[in-house]
Amino acid sequence: MxxxxxxxxxxxxxxxxxxxxxxxxxxxxxxxxxxxxxxxxxxxxxxxxxxxxxxxxxxxxxxxxxxxxxxxxxxxxxxxxxxxxxxxxxxxxxxxxxxxxxxxxxxxxxxxxxxxxxxxxxxxxQNRFNTPVQAARRALEAERFGTPVLGTVRVRWCRHQDYYEQDDWHGTWALDGGVMSQQASHHLDLLQWFMGPVESVQCQIATRLLDIEVEDTAAALLRFRSGALGVYEATVAARPDNLEGSLSVLGEHGSVVIAGIAVNQLAQWRFAGDGDDPQQVMQAASEAVKNEYGNGHxxxxxxxxxxxxxxxxxxxxVDGAEGRRNIALLTALYEAGVGGGTVVPGSPPQHSPLGRVPLTAKKRPPRAIA
Structure with a gap:
């Protein structure tokens, strides 16, 4: 019809x-x-x-x-x-x-x-719909990885000060958050989507090159309920321009690495006893992109x-419930990044400033929306 x-x-x-x-x-x-x-x-x-x-x-x-x-x-x-x-x-x-x-x-x-x-x-x-991500997800759903071992994401992008100065809400805790909540939110979604529920996180955040309230750089360790581990690395302080947005999934029977600026290039495709031609799979699943937004919208x-x-x-x-899981994990990362220690996603935040107005601010207060 x-x-x-x-x-x-x-x-x-x-x-x-x-x-x-x-x-x-x-x-x-x-x-x-x-x-x-x-x-x-x-x-x-x-x-x-x-x-x-x-x-x-x-x-x-x-x-x-x-x-x-x-x-x-x-x-x-x-x-x-x-x-x-x-x-x-x-x-x-x-x-x-x-x-x-x-x-x-x-x-x-x-x-x-x-x-x-x-x-x-x-x-x-939208990165869930990138062609190499689709290929890897189908492999996961076919149980080709076996027991999960390690998942990693790296977001090494470049944002200069003018990016944050174009609007008065960018770079604020109250309305934006930093690289983890914005640019690398996509990759956090992919990490949890492939590796499953998260049991606990540890995180370090820093503001290295930008005059903003929030972090421009973060590094975190995750333990998944399966027992697998995860590494989450994100920065907008790469210079002079964007370097990569990548995902790696390693399991008992195989490994996949998705590289490129926007998780758009299938760089490694290796499975034990695989009848596929890895080079053919990698070539077919990779796609060119104009920028870090990718082609998935x-x-x-x-x-x-x-x-x-x-x-x-x-x-x-991603429906509302799935989107909420991402925010629960993100909140735990900020809680660990600010308060230290090991944090269980879903725990009531005590230290995370995300979504709150800070007592001191490097930037002017954001304007109200009509």
């Missing part, structure tokens, strides 16, 4: 929005019908660029466009919960950028509100739309 394209609206027209606009434009299954930003000038310029109406108030947008079925929430992270809870009353499906929120309590509020209003909720972790969005159109829920999509 052929369906009409899903009518999509975008709330928040900042830096990441162009990836969503590009994904919508390349899909026959979706059509952009409206955009919204609390900055009227930004809303107007974005609307003009994409040939759709623009709004500074999403309630006005929903009133004017009852045909909207899917809303992309791309506002600053610290506002995710407020906006998603507010929008849930319309009963439309919601796709929210990663990380889902900055506190577990905010995640719970989002999940509860969306469930109450029958509004499907998805969190954008359209694939992720298609999986969302297929689900909305009645297909069985795609098992690789």
């Amino acid at each position: 052929k369906h009409e394209p899903v009518a999509v609206a975008v709330v928040g027209c900042g830096r990441v929005a162009y990836k969503h606009f590009d994904a919508i434009a390349e899909m026959s299954e979706a059509r952009l019908v409206a955009v919204c930003d609390s900055d009227p000038a930004k809303a107007a310029s974005t609307a003009t660029a994409h040939g759709v109406p623009g709004y500074a108030d999403y309630h006005a947008m929903l009133a004017a466009h009852p045909e909207i079925e899917l809303i992309h929430v791309l506002v600053p992270t610290g506002y995710h919960a407020r906006v998603v809870v507010d929008l849930s009353q319309y009963g439309r499906a919601i796709v929210v950028e990663k990380p889902m929120a900055l506190t577990v309590a905010d995640c719970d509020a989002m999940i509860s509100a969306c469930a109450a209003h029958h509004a499907p909720l998805y969190v954008v972790y 359209a694939r992720y969005l298609k999986a969302v739309i297929d689900t909305l159109r009645g297909a069985p829920p795609h098992p690789w999509l």
Whole structure:
């Protein structure tokens, strides 16, 4: 049965929005019908660029466009919960950028509100749909790795001071968090997705090169419930430019290394007794990317739309509950990074400043959102 394209609206027209606009434009299954930003000038310029109406108030947008079925929430992270809870009353499906929120309590509020209003909720972790990641995940689901041994991720990216100065929310504890919560949130999702539930974490964080409240560099050790270990390394202080975003999964019967700037190159594919041609597999699964965002947004969005159109829920999509698990782990990493020691994910945070306004700040306070 052929369906009409899903009518999509975008709330928040900042830096990441162009990836969503590009994904919508390349899909026959979706059509952009409206955009919204609390900055009227930004809303107007974005609307003009994409040939759709623009709004500074999403309630006005929903009133004017009852045909909207899917809303992309791309506002600053610290506002995710407020906006998603507010929008849930319309009963439309919601796709929210990663990380889902900055506190577990905010995640719970989002999940509860969306469930109450029958509004499907998805969190954008598009790297799950990268071709080498897909190949590795299929191997995992086929139990080709055997007993898990070690999982590692490395995010060695470059962000200069001007990146944090372009908005007053970037680099703040209250609305953003550092490299772990933002750039390397994707890779934390992949690590947990491949290695399973986390039993405990230890973490060190530092701010080495940037004038921001939050960390620009982090290194952590994880112990998974399976007994396997994990290493999580992340920085935006690589210089002079981006180096890599990678994932390694090592098991009893095989190992996979996904390299590249955006987990986009299958660098190692080794399984005991493997009938595959590793070189052929690596070549077929690798993909070129323009930047560290990768190519997964359209694939992720298609999986969302297929689900909305009645297909069985795609098992690789990240719903609210899965997004919450990421934030529980992220909170534990910050708790260990600030307070020290070994932390169990899910423990009430005592030291983590994520999602809180600090007593002292290097940056000016963030402005309020309408």
